[in-house]
Amino acid sequence: xxxxxxxxxxxxxxxxxxxxxxxxxxxxxxxxxxxxxxxxxxxxxxxxxxxxxxxxxxxxxxxxxxxxxxxxxxxxxxxxxxxxxxxxxxxxxxxxxxxxxxxxxxxxxxxxxxxxxxxxxxxxxxxxxxxxxxxxxxxxxxxxxxxxxxxxxxxxxxxxxxxxxxxxxxxxxxxxxxxxxxxxxxxxxxxxxxxxxxxxxxxxxxxxxxxxxxxxxxxxxxxxxxx
Numbered sequence: 401x402x403x404x405x406x407x408x409x410x411x412x413x414x415x416x417x418x419x420x421x422x423x424x425x426x427x428x429x430x431x432x433x434x435x436x437x438x439x440x441x442x443x444x445x446x447x448x449x450x451x452x453x454x455x456x457x458x459x460x461x462x463x464x465x466x467x468x469x470x471x472x473x474x475x476x477x478x479x480x481x482x483x484x485x486x487x488x489x490x491x492x493x494x495x496x497x498x499x500x501x502x503x504x505x506x507x508x509x510x511x512x513x514x515x516x517x518x519x520x521x522x523x524x525x526x527x528x529x530x531x532x533x534x535x536x537x538x539x540x541x542x543x544x545x546x547x548x549x550x551x552x553x554x555x556x557x558x559x560x561x562x563x564x565x566x567x568x569x570x571x572x573x574x575x576x577x578x579x580x581x582x583x584x585x586x587x588x589x590x591x592x593x594x595x596x597x598x599x600x601x602x603x604x605x606x607x608x609x610x611x612x613x614x615x616x617x618x619x620x621x622x623x624x625x626x627x
Contacts, residue, residue, distance in 0.1 A: 471505045476525040478502075479512055479566070487520030491570040498570040499550040503558060509533050511558055513551065515544035533559065 465471040479502045491498060496517060504510045512528045514520070530541025535551050537543060550569075557567045582603075587596045 468506045473525070475502050475505065475565075476512060476528055479528060480523045480525045482566075482568070483514055483520040483523040486568075486570060487523070491572045492520040497547070497550070499547065499554055500566065500568045501554040501558065502566045503564070504530060507532075510538070511554065512541065513546055513554065515542060516547045516550075517545075531555075 463474070465474055479500060483500055486492065486498070486500070498520070499514055501511045501513045504512060507530075510530055510532045513531055514523060515527055515529050518527055527542055527544075529537050529544050529546050530539070531537050531546060531551060533555055535548070535555070537546060553569060554567050557564060582601060584599060584601060585592045585595050587593045
C-alpha cells in the first residue's frame with residue numbers, strides 16, 4: 401500500500417492545564433482541536449491521547465489531496481492493493497467471484513470495480529473498470545467485461561449508502577461455510593463485535609433481476625454489512 405499521511409495531534413489545552421483534565425476531557429479537547437470523528441463513532445488507529453500523554457504525537461491518517469484527480473488515483477492505487485492483499489490471503493476465487501468497489505470522487509454516481517476473470521493477485525490500478533449505476537462500463541476506466549452479479553450487489557450497496565466509499569465481498573472457503581449456517585456473527589471477539597447488531601442476513605436468492613437491488617437496499621439501509 402502507498403504510504404499514508406501523518407499528522408501531529410495535540411490537545412487544545414495548554415500543557416500546564418492538561419493535568420487538570422480527565423482522560424475523557426483530554427480526548428474531547430483533542431477531538432475539538434483536530435476536527436476528528438467523535439469518540440462514539442467508529443474510527444481507526446490508536447487513540448491519539450489518553451492517560452498522562454502530554455507531548456504531541458503522530459498518527460496515521462488518510463492524506464488530504466490537492467485535487468479530485470489526485471484523489472481518484474489514490475483510491476485506485478489502494479483499491480488495487482486491497483485486491484492483491486485479498487488474493488494473497490486466499491480470498492481470490494480466481495477472479496470469477498468476489499468484488500471490491502470504490503466510489504469515484506469525480507463521478508460520484510460511478511464506482512470502480514475489478515474486471516471479470518482477472519486474478520486479485522495481479523491487479524493493477526489501470527486494470528480497474530469504471531461503471532455507472534446502469535451497469536455501463538465507461539472511460540477513463542478499463543473497457544473490460546465485469547461480472548453482472550457482482551455489479552447488482554454492489555450498485556445496491558452504493559445506492560443505499562451514499563456515505564459508503566468502498567464495499568467488498570469475497571468467496572473464501574470459511575465465509576462460504578459460515579454463510580451456509582444462515583446465522584449472524586456472534587460477538588465473540590473484537591472483529592465480530594464491530595458488526596454487533598449492525599449487519600443483516602440476505603435470505604433471498606441472488607439472481608439478475610431488478611428486485612435484487614431493492615431487497616439489498618432494504619437490508620443495508622441501516623446496517624454496516626450483510627451476508
